[in-house]
Amino acid sequence: DTGVSQNPRHKITKRGQNVTFRCDPISEHNRLYWYRQTLGQGPEFLTYFQNEAQLEKSRLLSDRFSAERPKGSFSTLEIQRTEQGDSAMYLCASSLEGWSGRGELFFGEGSRLTVL
């Protein structure tokens, strides 16, 4: 297992276009998280899934953002009608239910979005 995989790694788009990011978590992990990180800041929570159910959404996740995790495997994060303020690194992480042991989130390398 190579860990959490995110694609594409970098996306440049024009304002108003739609973009979609994909996250493939560690295979046995049933929890999946999306965070957004802007330059010089710590990651901010967007949403998380347990299996295919989206259990929590941040107020940062406006109506233009939608996340899915069909069949409880990979997840997609779509941003519609992108704005320059959406430019950020979008991080995906996964974990095992229960936060047992070290309670560790495993992060991907992120997908960087640049909106022109």
Next chain:
Amino acid sequence: AQTVTQSQPEMSVQEAETVTLSCTYDTSESDYYLFWYKQPPSRQMILVIRQEAYKQQNATENRFSVNFQKAAKSFSLKISDSQLGDAAMYFCAYRGGQGAQKLVFGQGTRLTINP
């Protein structure tokens, strides 16, 4: 709402020396968890160390240890015998208890190791 503050945007240390990164947090909860994550340049974030609030003993992981002061809401990270591979952004993070899933991160501290 919980907040996490890292007051040192940048720190530097000589290789083999010891450095301490500061973190304070604000919460009204009594049950919570605190973490330090490391984000090397262009690489994924990884967990360095975690502390459960109900434990009085400070967590230690090899060269990394914390000074957890619950009353002061302070959670500093000490790195001993600093190595070039320790150079990274370090983020302090908070998670509430009782099934909470969201991590609240601080702004980060960029650590430079001078050879």
